Amino acid sequence: MTLHDPNASAALLDGIRAFINPAHVRTDADSGLHYGRDWTRMYTPNPLAVVLPETLDQVQQLVRYANEHRLALAPSGGRTGLSGGAVACQGEIVVSMERMNRILDFDPTDRSVTCEAGVVTEVLQNFACDRGLYYPVDFASRGSSQIGGNVATNAGGIKVIRYGLTRDWVTGLKVVTGRGDVLELNRGLIKNASGYDLRHLFIGSEGTLGIIVEATLSLTRPLREPVIMVLGVPDLDSLMSLYHIFRNKLELSAFEFFSELALRHVLAKGLQRPFEAGTPYYALIEFENPDGIHTDTALTLFEHCADQGWLEDGVISQSQAQAQELWRLREDISESIAPYQPYKNDIALRISKVPAFMSEAEALLQREYPDFEVLWYGHIGDGNLHINILKPADLDTAAFAEKCGTVSEHLFTVLQRHGGSISAEHGVGLLKKPYLHYTRDEVEISYLRAIKQAFDPNGIMNPGKIFD
Ligand code: 2HG
Numbered sequence: 001m002t003l004h005d006p007n008a009s010a011a012l013l014d015g016i017r018a019f020i021n022p023a024h025v026r027t028d029a030d031s032g033l034h035y036g037r038d039w040t041r042m043y044t045p046n047p048l049a050v051v052l053p054e055t056l057d058q059v060q061q062l063v064r065y066a067n068e069h070r071l072a073l074a075p076s077g078g079r080t081g082l083s084g085g086a087v088a089c090q091g092e093i094v095v096s097m098e099r100m101n102r103i104l105d106f107d108p109t110d111r112s113v114t115c116e117a118g119v120v121t122e123v124l125q126n127f128a129c130d131r132g133l134y135y136p137v138d139f140a141s142r143g144s145s146q147i148g149g150n151v152a153t154n155a156g157g158i159k160v161i162r163y164g165l166t167r168d169w170v171t172g173l174k175v176v177t178g179r180g181d182v183l184e185l186n187r188g189l190i191k192n193a194s195g196y197d198l199r200h201l202f203i204g205s206e207g208t209l210g211i212i213v214e215a216t217l218s219l220t221r222p223l224r225e226p227v228i229m230v231l232g233v234p235d236l237d238s239l240m241s242l243y244h245i246f247r248n249k250l251e252l253s254a255f256e257f258f259s260e261l262a263l264r265h266v267l268a269k270g271l272q273r274p275f276e277a278g279t280p281y282y283a284l285i286e287f288e289n290p291d292g293i294h295t296d297t298a299l300t301l302f303e304h305c306a307d308q309g310w311l312e313d314g315v316i317s318q319s320q321a322q323a324q325e326l327w328r329l330r331e332d333i334s335e336s337i338a339p340y341q342p343y344k345n346d347i348a349l350r351i352s353k354v355p356a357f358m359s360e361a362e363a364l365l366q367r368e369y370p371d372f373e374v375l376w377y378g379h380i381g382d383g384n385l386h387i388n389i390l391k392p393a394d395l396d397t398a399a400f401a402e403k404c405g406t407v408s409e410h411l412f413t414v415l416q417r418h419g420g421s422i423s424a425e426h427g428v429g430l431l432k433k434p435y436l437h438y439t440r441d442e443v444e445i446s447y448l449r450a451i452k453q454a455f456d457p458n459g460i461m462n463p464g465k466i467f468d
C-alpha cells in the first residue's frame with residue numbers, strides 16, 4: 001500500500017526506529033533501488049523504506065507494528081529471483097534479512113545445521129564442506145542467494161535429479177507469521193506425524209504467509225570425484241535417448257541441456273567450445289567416478305550412442321578444473337543473456353512429456369514469433385525447461401512485454417495440455433501471476449487464499465505476489 005502523506009509515512013518509520021537501529025531503517029534512493037528489486041528487471045522499485053532487522057524479536061515487533069498500521073512488508077533475501085517475488089514496487093517496506101546471517105548450530109550426529117535466513121548459500125555450502133559434508137542444493141546464484149529466499153521459493157537448481165529441491169533438505173523452520181506469531185516448525189525431526197506440517201506451507205510461499213527467520217537443514221556426504229561429460233546432440237529424441245541410457249547405467253547427479261543458440265552467448269563471453277563441432281543441442285552429465293571406476297561404462301555408453309546417431313561428439317572432464325569450466329557452459333548462460341532483457345519461462349513437465357511439449361512449443365514459437373530469438377536450456381533431467389525470449393534491439397520494453405504476454409498465453413495452453421506447471425523453481429511472484437490458472441484451477445486457488453487468510457488476515461505479507 002502506498003502512503004500518500006509524507007509526514008504520515010515519516011512518523012510511521014520513526015515508530016519502527018524505536019525498536020530497530022535507525023541506521024537500519026533506510027529511505028534513501030540508492031537503498032530503495034538496491035533492495036527494492038530482484039534480478040527481474042521488468043518492474044520499477046518503489047519501496048516506502050528498507051528495514052534490516054538483526055534479531056527474531058525485531059522481526060516479530062516489525063510484523064506486529066505492520067499489522068497495527070496496515071503496512072505492507074516485502075521479505076527480501078539475496079534478491080536473485082527471476083519472477084519478481086522480492087520486488088517492492090507498491091510502497092512496501094522491504095524487510096532485508098541480510099544482517100541475520102549467523103550459522104547458529106551444527107550437529108554431526110544429526111548431520112544438520114541451523115542458520116539464520118540471511119546466510120548466503122555458498123557460505124553454508126562451504127561450512128558443510130569444511131566439516132566433510134555437503135549441502136547439495138546448488139545453482140549459479142550460490143554466491144549471493146540466501147537460505148531464507150531459497151526456502152521461500154523452494155529453490156531447485158542443477159542437482160535436483162539426485163538430491164531433490166530445497167524442500168527435501170529443510171527439517172525445521174522458525175517463522176514469524178503474518179499475524180506476528182513465532183512458530184517453530186518441525187524442530188529438525190526426521191519423522192513427525194503430529195498433524196499438518198506447516199513447514200511445507202512456508203516452503204515455496206514467496207513471503208506471502210510470514211517471514212522465515214531460521215532454517216534447520218540436513219547435510220549429506222560430498223560427491224566422490226564427480227566428472228562431467230558434455231555431449232553434442234543432433235535432436236530432441238536423441239537427447240531423451242541419452243537420458244534414458246545414461247540414467248539407467250550410472251547414478252547421475254546432473255543431466256542438463258542447452259541449445260547451440262544458448263551456447264553462443266557464453267562463447268561470446270570468452271568461454272571455449274567443448275569440442276569443435278557445433279550441434280543443435282548439448283547434454284551435460286555429471287556422475288561420481290571415484291578412482292575412475294565408471295570411466296569404462298561411460299565410454300562404452302558414449303560409443304553405443306554415437307553408433308546409434310544420438311550424439312555427434314563429446315568430452316569428458318579430466319580434472320576438477322576442466323569439470324568447472326564445462327559447468328560454466330551451462331551455468332553462465334543466464335548471466336550472459338541478461339543484457340537482452342530476456343522474457344523468462346521456467347516450466348515443469350513430467351519427463352516423459354518433455355519431447356512432445358518441446359517440439360510443439362518450438363513449432364509454435366517459430367510460426368508465431370519468427371523474429372524472436374528463443375533460447376532453450378535447463379534441467380531437462382528433472383523436467384524443468386528454461387525458455388528465454390530475447391528482446392530484439394529495435395523493440396521497446398513495453399511492446400516486448402506485451403508480445404511476450406501473448407506468447408505466454410499460447411505456450412501455457414500447450415503446457416496445460418501436457419499437464420505441466422508454469423513455474424518449476426523460480427516461483428510465481430509478479431511475473432507469472434497472470435498465468436497461475438494454467439496450473440492451479442479456481443477451486444485450488446480458493447484454498448490457497450484461505451491459507452493466506454489464516455496466516456496473514458490483514459494481507460500485509462508481500463501483497464500482490466502469487467495471486468491477488
Ligand atoms: C538456471 O537454471 C537458472 O540457470 C536461471 O534457473 C534460468 O535464466 C534462466 O532462465
Ligand code: ZN
Nearest residue numbers: 157378386425
Ligand atoms: Zn534453473
